[in-house]
Amino acid sequence: MKRSILIITLLFVGFSFVNAQSISIGPQVAYVKTADAEKGVLMPAGAVRLNLGGIAIEGAVGYKTEEFFNGQIKATSYPIMATAMLKLLPLIHIEAGLGWYNTKIEYTGALQGIPSTTQKEVGYHAGAGVEVELGNLVLTGDFRYVKMGELKDLKNINDLKSDFIAIFGGLMFKL
Numbered sequence: 001m002k003r004s005i006l007i008i009t010l011l012f013v014g015f016s017f018v019n020a021q022s023i024s025i026g027p028q029v030a031y032v033k034t035a036d037a038e039k040g041v042l043m044p045a046g047a048v049r050l051n052l053g054g055i056a057i058e059g060a061v062g063y064k065t066e067e068f069f070n071g072q073i074k075a076t077s078y079p080i081m082a083t084a085m086l087k088l089l090p091l092i093h094i095e096a097g098l099g100w101y102n103t104k105i106e107y108t109g110a111l112q113g114i115p116s117t118t119q120k121e122v123g124y125h126a127g128a129g130v131e132v133e134l135g136n137l138v139l140t141g142d143f144r145y146v147k148m149g150e151l152k153d154l155k156n157i158n159d160l161k162s163d164f165i166a167i168f169g170g171l172m173f174k175l
Contacts, residue, residue: 024049024138028060028170035161037066043079049140049172056085056093056131072109075162078102081125096126101148103162123148129168138172 025048033040045062060083065076083097101121107114129142148162 021053022051023175024051024172025175026138026170026172028062028140028168030062030166030168032064032066032164032166034066034164036068037075037164038068038071041066043166045079045168045170047170047172049138054087056087058083058085058095058097069111070109072107072111074106074108076104076106079123083125085129091130091132092128093131094126094128095142095144097124099123099125099146121148125166133174136174138174140168140170140172142166142168142170144168 026046028045028047030043030045031040032043041064043062043064045060047058047060049056049058058081060079060081062079062081063077064079065074067074079099079101081097081099083095085093085095087093099122101119101123103119103121104116105119106116123146125144125146127142127144129140131141132139144166146164146166148164
């Protein structure tokens with residue numbers, strides 16, 4: 001039994017070293033559902049992923065627009081995320097990171113006339129994902145929970161929770 005565990009461990013370690021160092025770049029798309037948003041939205045993004053054996057580092061930039069308070073508040077955000085990934089198995093990893101979120105808030109309908117505001121804040125995320133290599137193509141899938149807090153400074157409205165869940169899919173190209 002110990003010998004089998006040792007052989008399996010060595011195979012995983014060996015696989016990690018064979019694919020040890022590579023850089024990939026490509027598009028991603030995420031389904032995002034923010035806590036107090038009316039509905040989920042798609043968020044296009046671009047990412048660069050540096051694989052260093054059993055760990056990887058990813059940088060991504062996205063764009064999303066969501067509506068709150070019966071469509072009277074529109075929040076447009078440009079998330080910039082940095083994520084560290086620890087490979088548990090050749091295909092599966094866990095991840096955690098930081099994001100910087102520049103969010104523009106605009107008011108319409110009964111709230112029209114209130115000046116738009118821009119907020120900048122840091123958020124944290126954690127999750128898990130898969131990575132399937134097909135030659136020079138890499139298919140990625142990630143599930144992340146993002147902790148952001150609240151959209152603040154909303155005029156005459158209670159603060160809205162802006163934590164969100166994101167399910168990413170991507171196609172990366174190895175360079």
